Amino acid sequence: MSSNTIRMEELVSLCKRRGFIYPASEIYGGLNGFWDYGPLGTELKNNLRDAWWHDMVRCPPAGPDGEPVSIVGLDSSIIQNPRVWEASGHVGGFNDPMVDCRETKSRYRADHLFCLGVKGETGGQIYAYLENDDESLASARKKLEKYVKRTLADEELDTCALTSLPAEALAATVGPDTKAVGTLTEPRQFNLMFKTFVGAVQDDESAAYLRPETAQGIFLNFANVVDTMRVKVPFGIAQVGKAFRNEVTPRNFIFRSREFEQMEIEWFCHGDEAEQWFEFWCDVRKSWWESLGLTSDNVMMRKHDADELAHYAKEGCGTFDVEYRFPFTAPGYGELEGVAHRGDYDLRRHEEFSKKKLTYFDQPKNERYLPHVIEPSAGLSRGTLAMLCEAYTPDPERASKVYMAFNPRLAPIKAAIFPLVNKDGMPEMASKLHQDLRRRWPVQYDAKQSIGKRYARMDEAGCPWCFTVDSDSLTDQSVTIRDRDSLSQDRVAIDQVENWLAERLG
RNA sequence: GCGGGUGUAGCUCAAUGGUAGAGCGUCAGCCUUCCAAGCUGAAUGUUGACGGUUCGAGUCCGUUCACCCGCUCCA
Structure with a gap:
């Protein structure tokens, strides 16, 4: 056990002892991934939230050109029309069926697995391999040839998607990293969105979701805000609120919990100016965390690699995370905030799905366009945890230690x-x-x-x-x-x- | 979801299969003139939960829940 985990246990203990954070529904044995804020934790979290609202909405820093920037607030519903999540890409991207191997304990995305067999033969063993992985394919072919005791020509091979296999064929399938047959589980759905029902009758017609991010509520109200608040692009809409994700593995105290709080700004600007605003927000947000006491050694900006970019961020200039060196990630870092260039993805998708016009008419430019979006999306719960970690100061000299x-x-x-x-x-x-x-x-x-x-x-x-x-x-x-x-x-x-x-x- | 570990008072931890305890904290009283001081007293437990073995289970077995570590996952 490392000293970091000991420190984390001590912090969790202090949080309970002094009324910062308790396990949720503790007298019933708790519930995996949920925590309650005690009297002091509530004050701390509210203070962090209020500091953010003050510094970003009421008194935001001057923009790159030295002019004041304009940000307005919003508080949208946790439950929205379910089609919102189709448009946002969450219904598609949040429901990947997964397959586990009982033998090797590996987990695979079912749609990334393909199967190799002998053409025309049924009932024999088939061999799974990873999509776009020549090594895995070669290994499967080798195992298949050993099984049929002869070398196979390319045209004798038959491949199909694992997801298309019937159950009895799956039972005769050998996993990519094992030699035993029947070790793969059936594909299982991982629903990362919390499902619920609107109204007293629980049928598919009434199904809805708890929001997995607060951002979409802002896009839904973009046109309302433009129509009613006399704002001019560039401007921002800010929102603080709860979001819900059925995380596969809630871990590390309140760092990854299933109910958490976000502080998000959607900054709407012209596509030509998006890059400079992106850099602006990266700087502003890192400095903000430091201004509250996170030492610069413990805070870093990290650019996402291409393969970890979210579906919405692929078209822009990427995503930077503001990361903090939590005790449980040290010497590495954990995400505190993501500053994403979302392009015009969200407004465009909502235009498509809702059939409502979401373009903005820019009077001075005499131009109608879909604004691009820079999204500084901070974790209020994670920020609170970072503040607790940073503040925790052992001192053997004093009575409290x-x-x-x-x-x-x-x-x-x-x-x-x-x-x-x-x-x-x-x-x-x-x-x-x-x-x-x-x-x-x-x-x-x-x-x-x-x-x-x-x-x-x-x-x-x-x-x-x-x-x-x-x-x-x-x-x-x-x-x-x-x-x-x-x-x-x-x-x-x-x-x-x-x-x-x-x-x-x- | 898998593997390993842990679970006893608010916290940290004891208790050979045989009466559930300590320290700290909390509370009350006395005292106390600047850093958990002292004295006296008090409250707090279905030993995470359920079931089994046993004359008898905190202890052994099974199931389950929660937390920690490692995988996996993290749009």
Whole structure:
């Protein structure tokens, strides 16, 4: 077991202990791939979401030409007309039948397997091989010739798709990487979209899907936004929301869960300008993650190889991932956000399927066209996990042995207010300060147990500052500020505490 | 979906087939004048779930669920 997995277990343990993240429906034994956010996790996730909305929708950075950019918000339905997912390509691409080999434990896409047999002969063994793989084909032919005990001419060979085989022929089939017969399972559907039914009657007519991405809701409303919001291309539409995928293997805490949250922008621009906007968004998004505390060593941009490009990204200039070095991927990286050049794929497909015109008329250019799309698609759940991983700071010197070094902007608790001792007028004074501050920020009051324990509790919760009222406070009207990261203690006038915090929190 | 591992209090872990425990945390009281201090007390468990073997199962067996690791998958 590597030290990284130990650290991950410690993080999961802290998340539960301090109310960040719990297993979903835990009292019933949990459910694979689902997690609940506790009180502190909810605050953290909301803070990350709000920071994104503020920095991308309300105050986005200036564009490449120095002019302000325009982004508007949206909140579309999780369930849409099922034809949406036909148009988007998810119904086709999400349902690949797979075949497993019981012997070698390999898994193959059924439509990538072909079978080799002797022409005209039925009932004999047949040999599966991988499509477009000469080595695999040669191996299958060799095994077949050994089976029939003679060399076969090319014209004696018969091939067919594995998916076209009847069940009894499949039972006589030898897998690509084995010599035993009948080790392949029947092709099984992997439905990555959650299916549900709209209305009380559950028949095929009423079948629908939970969205596997929030993006499509934006494309569906492109024309509505253009018609009603006086926006001009280039502009963006942003949306935050839940998405659902029946992942084959949910893993790594909330990194790959079946219900998760996305923060997506669809940036609509002229095709000629798409490339410069693509570069712009790659830069903006990487810097944004770094501005929240992810150190640049742990963040990298990675261009997708041609063979891993999504169906929608093949026509544009590709996809860059913003990747983070999670403890469970280290020394490698895991995807935090994908910035994809989708071309005009989505609007074009929805035009085809809906028969509605989705072109944009550009007045200054006097030109009608389908805008191209740059999509910075970030994982809110993954971002929250990255923030938890980055903040987790072991420190054997301090009582808690670990503290969460959240950026104050994201910290679930912004400040704690303590009476040093729970008597002599200190609790009254501290409580008054707490009442005043909680109108503006999530702050906590704690008078129980020793001051050291209270500091330690706040360290694990990632609270950046503690204000302590002591006996001097009663005479000089000042309090001690204890800094989470430096452990330094400074004095500030009690009537200046709110300003002091406002300067640091905005 | 496959293989391996794990599952006992909120957390970390003990318990030869024979009475389910400890530390920490939490809570209450006393105390305490700046970093999990001290004292006293309390709550918390169908030992993940179901079934079997046994006089007796946390322990052995089977099934199942969840988590971790490795495959596979990740539009």
